[in-house]
Amino acid sequence: xxxxxxxxxxxxxxxxxxxxxxxxxxxxxxxxxxxxxxxxxxxxxxxxxxxxxxxxxxxxxxxxxxxxxxxxxxxxxxxxxxxxxxxxxxxxxxxxxxxxxxxxxxxxxxxxxx
Numbered sequence: 001x002x003x004x005x006x007x008x009x010x011x012x013x014x015x016x017x018x019x020x021x022x023x024x025x026x027x028x029x030x031x032x033x034x035x036x037x038x039x040x041x042x043x044x045x046x047x048x049x050x051x052x053x054x055x056x057x058x059x060x061x062x063x064x065x066x067x068x069x070x071x072x073x074x075x076x077x078x079x080x081x082x083x084x085x086x087x088x089x090x091x092x093x094x095x096x097x098x099x100x101x102x103x104x105x106x107x108x109x110x111x112x113x114x
Contacts, residue, residue: 002100003068004057006092011054014046017096018089025086047078047088 010017015024024046027035035044048054056071068091070076081087 001059001066001068002104003066003092003097004059006097006100007057007068007090008054010090010092011048015088015090018092019087024088047090053078053090 006017013023016022027044027046032044035049052072053070053075058067058069058071060067060069070090075090077083077085078088079090
């Protein structure tokens, strides 16, 4: 799925696809210090501490609509920067994903019309 692939690449590139420049704002010293006290499996990569936010995505579609939705309840807080968190956009804006969707539609139409 095009959108899911975009989201996973955004995680891999630490927000560069969504935010541009250097990507997501770096973790605070407080967050990093808390992670050092935690389990050894914890990651220093942004938004990939346990891997739940990165890996739990729901895919729904029908004839008229396709939807990709986070499977964790705290995704909005990070995506929109709620409760004092910095904005770390996870999903693409329409202008970022539409060219990829157009290519997909074009391939489909060409194949159907053959």
